[in-house]
Every structure is written in structure tokens, then in C-alpha cells.
Amino acid sequence: MSSISIPNRRNAAARPPPVPSSGVSFVLPALLLILAVFILPVVMLLLRSVTEPDPGLQNYRELFESATVARVFVNTFVVSGLVTAIALLIGFPIAWLLVILPKRWADLLFGIVILSMWTNLLARTYAWMVLLQRTGIINKTLMGLGLIDTPLPLVNNLVGVTIGMTYIMLPFIVLPLVTTMRAIEPDLLRAAALCGAGRWEAFRRVLLPLSLPGIAAGGLLTFVMSLGYFVTPSLLGGAGNMMAAELIAQLVQSLLNWGLGGATAFALLVLTLALYAVQLRLLQRGRSQRGG
Amino acid sequence: MLLDFDRLGGLKWVLVGIGILVSAFLLLPILFTVALSFGSSQWLLFPPPGWTLRWYEELWADPRWITSTLTSLQCAVLVTLLATGLGLLASFGLVRGRFAGRETVRALFLMPMIMPVIVVAVALYAFFLRIGLGGTLIGFVLAHTVIALPLAITSISNALERFDKAIEDAAILCGASPWEARLRVTIPAIRDGLFGAAVFSFLTSWDEVVIAIFMASPTLQTLPVHIWGTLRQDLTPVVAAASSLLLLFTLAVMLLAAWFRRRST
Numbered sequence: 001m002s003s004i005s006i007p008n009r010r011n012a013a014a015r016p017p018p019v020p021s022s023g024v025s026f027v028l029p030a031l032l033l034i035l036a037v038f039i040l041p042v043v044m045l046l047l048r049s050v051t052e053p054d055p056g057l058q059n060y061r062e063l064f065e066s067a068t069v070a071r072v073f074v075n076t077f078v079v080s081g082l083v084t085a086i087a088l089l090i091g092f093p094i095a096w097l098l099v100i101l102p103k104r105w106a107d108l109l110f111g112i113v114i115l116s117m118w119t120n121l122l123a124r125t126y127a128w129m130v131l132l133q134r135t136g137i138i139n140k141t142l143m144g145l146g147l148i149d150t151p152l153p154l155v156n157n158l159v160g161v162t163i164g165m166t167y168i169m170l171p172f173i174v175l176p177l178v179t180t181m182r183a184i185e186p187d188l189l190r191a192a193a194l195c196g197a198g199r200w201e202a203f204r205r206v207l208l209p210l211s212l213p214g215i216a217a218g219g220l221l222t223f224v225m226s227l228g229y230f231v232t233p234s235l236l237g238g239a240g241n242m243m244a245a246e247l248i249a250q251l252v253q254s255l256l257n258w259g260l261g262g263a264t265a266f267a268l269l270v271l272t273l274a275l276y277a278v279q280l281r282l283l284q285r286g287r288s289q290r291g292g
Numbered sequence: 293m294l295l296d297f298d299r300l301g302g303l304k305w306v307l308v309g310i311g312i313l314v315s316a317f318l319l320l321p322i323l324f325t326v327a328l329s330f331g332s333s334q335w336l337l338f339p340p341p342g343w344t345l346r347w348y349e350e351l352w353a354d355p356r357w358i359t360s361t362l363t364s365l366q367c368a369v370l371v372t373l374l375a376t377g378l379g380l381l382a383s384f385g386l387v388r389g390r391f392a393g394r395e396t397v398r399a400l401f402l403m404p405m406i407m408p409v410i411v412v413a414v415a416l417y418a419f420f421l422r423i424g425l426g427g428t429l430i431g432f433v434l435a436h437t438v439i440a441l442p443l444a445i446t447s448i449s450n451a452l453e454r455f456d457k458a459i460e461d462a463a464i465l466c467g468a469s470p471w472e473a474r475l476r477v478t479i480p481a482i483r484d485g486l487f488g489a490a491v492f493s494f495l496t497s498w499d500e501v502v503i504a505i506f507m508a509s510p511t512l513q514t515l516p517v518h519i520w521g522t523l524r525q526d527l528t529p530v531v532a533a534a535s536s537l538l539l540l541f542t543l544a545v546m547l548l549a550a551w552f553r554r555r556s557t
Contacts, residue, residue, distance in 0.1 A: 023389015027397055030382040030441060038404055038438045041419035042411065048418075090317075093310040100297040101311075109311060116318040116541045122519045123535035127321030130328065130336050130527055137324070137338045148392040167321070170314075199294065199303060207294050215353055228408025230502050235523060243412035245502075252414050253506075265411045276406050 046269075051263030059263040069247070069264065078245040079158065079233070080226035084173075084183060084219050085167045090166070090217065091173035092211070098174070099181045117171035125235050128164045132236070156238035164224060164236040171219040172225065180214025211283070220279045224272055244268050322539060329532035336529060347533040357534065360518040367429060367514060368388030368497040376486060378437070380479075386445070387452045405442035409502045412439065415507035427509025435507060436497040437528035443496065444489035451485025452478075484553075489551055505541040 132154035230245035251261035331340025425431035
């Protein structure tokens with residue numbers, strides 16, 4: 001240590017004297033709030049998973065062995081996967097349109113996406129509860145057209161949750177995708193056409209691969225957000241397809257089983273953070289590739 | 293050519309068709325709710341057999357809707373002030389400061405945004421019960437400030453990073469004190485970021501359901517908690533009326549934000 005620092009001392013003196021820690025006091029109030037009202041409560045909740053009802057890991061054994069917990073997590077993954085896939089399929093053409101439409105129309109479409117995103121979450125969920133119910137407009141229309149004889153069960157099941165959550169997640173797919181697609185050089189596609197690529201080939205070999213970072217970013221964001229979603233699944237889902245967040249709420253509120261509730265929360269937290277870490281890695285790789 | 297709208301050929305109409313369908317998917321639930329709020333059918337028949345203002349009258353006559361709205365407003369305004377204020381200070385520290393662990397602190401500030409809300413809600417529920425803040429306005433405000441802070445800090449930090457500090461230094465050279473320079477030069481220059489932080493913070497608190505459900509007591513409820521409770525019982529058209537009013541409010545905030553952005557550029 002000291003043998004390295006001595007020859008460097010002269011250089012250090014030439015630079016302006018470094019202020020060892022400036023700005024800490026500015027960060028302090030917000031930092032204290034986060035530590036006291038966020039980190040501490042979350043740590044306390046997670047601690048309860050290894051202390052209640054007895055110290056030990058029995059809550060985690062129950063978490064892994066319980067058929068109910070396994071079913072809830074499988075269902076959580078199924079719903080999140082479905083929502084992400086459908087939102088990507090719908091969101092891609094919308095992002096594409098937003099990039100290429102004449103400005104006035106693009107602004108209108110963008111306004112519609114933002115309006116739906118900013119409308120109160122419960123108001124949107126209520127609308128779908130009404131639309132999808134047995135006597136709702138969708139069943140009425142389908143029956144009026146003679147497509148079905150009896151109302152379809154569209155609510156309190158997987159269908160209802162998937163429709164309601166896709167509606168809510170769509171903007172989170174569209175917005176990152178627009179950023180990515182806007183950065184694509186139109187000349188690249190012109191070049192592909194000059195080289196004899198048809199529309200399909202240009203789409204498959206140029207547009208789609210170049211949009212991939214946006215697809216990955218939006219898709220992962222949607223998937224992770226869906227994993228922990230509470231409101232829409234509780235209102236549009238049924239007892240048979242509970243999701244992880246509902247399980248946690250039920251464990252602590254109705255069953256007062258804080259130990260298992262804390263363990264389930266920890267599992268959800270680990271999953272979420274792991275997926276965000278993957279996303280961060282993808283982003284960094286994308287950035288370094290572009291740089292090199 | 294795939295990125296040139298006029299040269300898409302037939303594909304253009306496929307895309308436009310999808311665009312119209314998805315716009316309908318996004319708009320219909322909203323328009324439908326507004327229509328039902330004026331419909332006379334208790335059972336939400338569509339098209340409604342007649343038109344009425346009855347649901348708005350019921351909304352107005354029920355003191356629980358009014359008190360919960362006032363609680364929500366009070367909470368959202370306090371969260372806006374607290375999150376924007378703390379966010380401004382923290383942004384100065386993060387953007388200008390040089391201290392060990394700065395990146396860790398930055399990551400810590402963003403944590404509430406990526407954490408599943410249900411985990412935060414359950415953790416705060418237990419914590420606030422223990423320290424006696426459960427079901428209090430302070431509890432609501434602190435909890436919502438924590439989840440509003442990441443957005444506020446991001447918005448203000450971005451603005452502060454774009455601002456050239458040399459201008460602030462120039463003001464100090466011209467005789468302003470450091471605080472005077474910050475207040476009269478820097479803060480007006482980053483007002484877009486501050487405005488964004490305020491709008492985000494307000495909407496975060498105003499729309500927040502999950503934490504609020506856990507935090508609420510029978511005597512203190514925010515508007516989303518009251519809607520939630522009503523929805524769990526039945527699908528009354530009164531909720532349609534409340535939703536429509538919330539939509540009007542959202543539109544007003546959006547127009548205000550757009551107007552502000554246009555004025556500042």
C-alpha cells in the first residue's frame with residue numbers, strides 16, 4: 001500500500017484537492033426515510049419467515065413441499081407468461097405504427113396509449129369486470145351474432161385475468177419498444193431492399209433483430225411486474241387460479257401465518273430481483289456491443 | 293421501406309387495421325364506463341334503457357365517497373411536497389456529490405420501484421401496526437412517499453444532469469451566495485424535472501391501491517380503498533360514476549402537463 005502511494009503523492013498534489021465526501025448531507029433525509037420506512041420493515045418481514053412460529057427453516061420446507069404453494073406459483077408463471085406474450089404480439093405493431101405514422105396520427109395513438117395507462121387502475125379493472133360478466137356486452141354481442149348459445153365464462157377465471165392484465169401491461173411493452181425502434185436507421189431497411197430482400201426477409205433479418213433489445217426490455221419488465229400483481233387478479237380471477245401476491249395477502253391477513261407469508265414474500269422478491277439482474281446484464285451487453 | 297409509412301404497400305393497411313383494433317381495445321372500456329355512469333340500469337345493461345344522473349347523486353349524497361376523496365387529496369398533496377422536496381435534495385447529492393457508496397445509495401433509492409408492491413404493503417402493514425402508525429394519515433403519507441421517491445429522484449436528477457453547473461458558478465462569481473445561486477438560478481432552470489417529479493408523486497399516491505388497502509382502517513380510507521371495498525360487494529353503477537370523475541381528473545392532469553411542456557419549450 002504505502003509503496004504505491006508515495007510515488008503518486010506528487011501527482012495528487014497537482015490535481016485540485018479532492019473533497020472527501022461532499023453531498024452526503026443532501027442525500028441523508030431521503031436515505032433515512034428509505035432505511036426506516038422501507039429497508040427495515042422489509043427485513044423485519046423476511047426475518048419472520050425464519051423465526052415464526054419457531055426459529056428454523058420449516059417455513060421454507062413448507063413453501064417447497066406444499067402443493068397449494070406450488071400450484072399458485074405455476075399459475076403465477078402461466079398468467080405472467082401469457083400476458084407478456086399477448087402484450088408483445090399486440091404491442092409490436094403499435095410501437096411500429098408509432099414510429100412510422102405521420103406525426104398527427106402518431107400523436108393521437110400515443111395519446112390513447114397514455115390515457116389508458118393513466119386512467120385509474122381500479123376504474124379500468126371495473127370496466128373489464130362489467131364488460132366480461134355473464135350478462136355483459138361481450139357475451140350479449142356474441143349471443144346476438146349467434147356465435148354462442150350460452151354466455152361464456154369470461155370472468156373469475158384465467159381468461160378474465162389475462163385480458164385485464166394485458167390491458168394494463170400494454171403501455172409497458174409499447175414505450176420501451178418505441179425507443180428502440182425509433183433508433184433504427186431507416187437506411188438499413190432501404191439497403192436491405194436494394195440488396196434484394198423482400199418485405200418478409202427484411203422484417204425477419206433486419207427489423208426484428210434490431211428491435212430485439214426493446215422486446216427483451218419490455219417483455220422482462222412486463223413479466224416481472226405481472227409476477228407480483230395483486231389488484232387485477234383478485235378482482236378478475238377466480239379462487240381456482242390464485243396468484244402469488246394474493247397468496248401472500250391471504251396468508252398474513254386471513255390466516256395470520258406471518259412465517260409462511262414472509263417466506264412466500266421472500267421467494268417472490270428473489271425471483272423479481274433475479275429477473276431484474278438478467279435485464280440489467282442484457283442492457284449492459286447491448287450497450288457494450290454498440291460501443292465496440 | 294419497412295420504416296417508411298408511404299412505401300409499406302399492403303402491409304400499411306394491415307398495420308393501420310391492427311392500430312384501430314388496439315385503439316378500440318384501449319378506449320372502449322373507458323368510454324363504456326362513462327356511458328354506463330349515465331345509464332339508468334342498476335344491472336349495467338347496455339345499451340341502457342334510459343339516461344339518468346342518479347348515480348352521480350348517490351355518489352354526492354354518500355359522505356364516505358366525499359371523505360375518502362378528501363383523504364386521498366390530502367395524502368397526495370403531502371406526498372407531492374415531501375417526495376419532491378426530499379427528491380430535490382437527494383438529486384443534488386447524487387448528481388453533484390462525491391462520496392463513497394454513492395452508487396449504492398442511488399440503487400437503494402430505486403429499490404422501492406422494482407420491489408413487488410405486495411411485499412412493501414405487507415411489510416409496512418406489520419411495521420406500522422407495531423409502531424402505532426397503522427390507519428393514520430402519517431402512515432399513508434410515509435408509505436406513499438417511499439414509493440414515489442424513485443420517480444421523483446429520477447426526474448429531478450435527469451434535469452440536474454442536463455443543467456450546466458458553470459451557470460451556477462457564474463452567479464456565485466457575480467456575488468450570489470451558494471444557496472442564493474441554487475434557489476434563483478439552478479432551481480428555475482430545472483423546473484421541468486421538478487414539475488415532472490410533482491406530477492408523478494401526486495399520481496403515485498392518488499392511484500395507489502395495494503399499500504392503501506393494508507394501511508386503511510374503517511375510519512380512514514383513501515378513494516381507491518373505498519372503490520375496492522365497494523367493488524368487492526357488487527358492481528354498482530356508482531363506481532362507474534366515480535370512475536368517470538377520476539377519468540376527467542386524469543384528462544385534466546394530462547392537459548395541464550402538455551400545456552406546461554409546450555409553454556416551457
